Structure formats: C-alpha cells, structure tokens
Amino acid sequence: MIQLHRYREVQEFKNQVEPLLSKNEILHNLALGILYSLNENSKPNFMGVILKNNRAVLVLLQTHPQQIILSQIQQLTERELSEAAELLQEIEVPGLVGERQTVLYLSQKLADLKNQEASLKMDQRIYRLDKVKKAADADGVLVKARLEHLPLVTEWVQEFMDIIGEPVSKEQAVKTGEAFIKAERLFLWEMNGKYVSTANAARPTAHNITINFVYTP
Secondary structure, rough: OEEEEOOOOOOHHHHHHHHHHHHHHOOOOHHHHHHHHHHOOOOOOEEEEEEEOEEEEEEEEEEEOOOEEEEEOOOOOOOHHHHHHHHHHOOOOOOOOOOHHHHHHHHHHHHOOOOOOOEEEEEEEOOOOOOOOOOOOOOEEEEOHHHHHHHHHHHHHHHHEEEOOOOOHHHHHHHHHHHHHOOOOOEEEEOEEEEEEEEEEEEEOOOOOOOEEEEEO
C-alpha cells in the first residue's frame, strides 16, 4: 500500500529521514546537505515521505520554490510510482530533482494527471571522488576568498549564472557571493598575482562535501 505522509516539524522530519539518507551519503548528498542546514526555526515549503507498507521509500524535501528534492530509498514498480504520482497531486509540485528514471516517470505521470507538459531542465550526474592517484601539476596557489574579493566574485557569479541559463541581477549576485565568502568555503586559484578560477565547497555531510560553482572565465 502506497501512502503519503507530510511533516510539519523540521526536527521530527530529520529524525525520521536522516538515518535512511545517511546509508548512502553520496547518492543523497543534496537532500542531506540541505537537511543539515535546517534548524527548528526553518520553514521548508514541503517535507514528506512516500510509504510502502508503512516503510519510507521516497523522501521529499522542498526549500526552493521551483523544485522538490526526491530521494529514492527503495526501487518502486511503475504501478507503485503511478500511485505515488496520484498522491502527489495533493501538493504543488513545480519540479523534481532526483534519480533520472524515477523523476522522469513521476514527472510525466503528474503532467498527465494535471493535463500539463513535463520538460527536462537539468541532466546531470553525481561523480564520486575516492582518492587522488596523482597530484596535479599546477602553477599557482589556492586562496580562500575574502570580502575584499567580493567585486570579482560578484562578476563571476553573474557570468556563471548567465552561462547555465539562470541569469541573476547584480544585487542577487552580490548576496550570493557574500554568502559564499562568509561561509568560508569559496576558493580562488591565483596565478602570477591574478585570480583565474574559482570553486565552492557546499552542503557538508558527515563524510562528504559537494564541490560546485566551479568556474574559469
């Protein structure tokens, strides 16, 4: 039997789903990273699980207005996914991020049920780094970004967002860059006194961290 259970309290949701997600940190790094950033005063758009025979098989977390993170704990049949799609009609689903085949199937089912069209916005993979076989040959040094670098970081944030097709205003770029810098996880690559590239360490979990905003102008 497929059921949808919705959570209202962040801590209760954390207590229920963190042990499930932590069994595969790399696969569920997006949901876990965001989950760890939430506190008791946080107000996510949606928190819930799809249950099969009273056991969680899909975890749903939405903190972004345009997407719900869908973490698959257990494989479901197409029939079960169709039942899940019918239950998800109860909530507003602007988009889904998760395992490709499951998200594509659910998105299409939801679109059919609502007489809408589904489209693929991102087609990405998760790459796992286990060890470095050989140190890279490099001329330069890695520098932690500081507030004095904010004008440059702002410029690069805008360029990066333009390239990926999600342009932002300068004001938003400033806020994003400042947040990166204050979190002390944004780094610049310096060569011959000039900054040439950047990368950001984001969403730390117990044993992993995600590298994003990798940009070389």
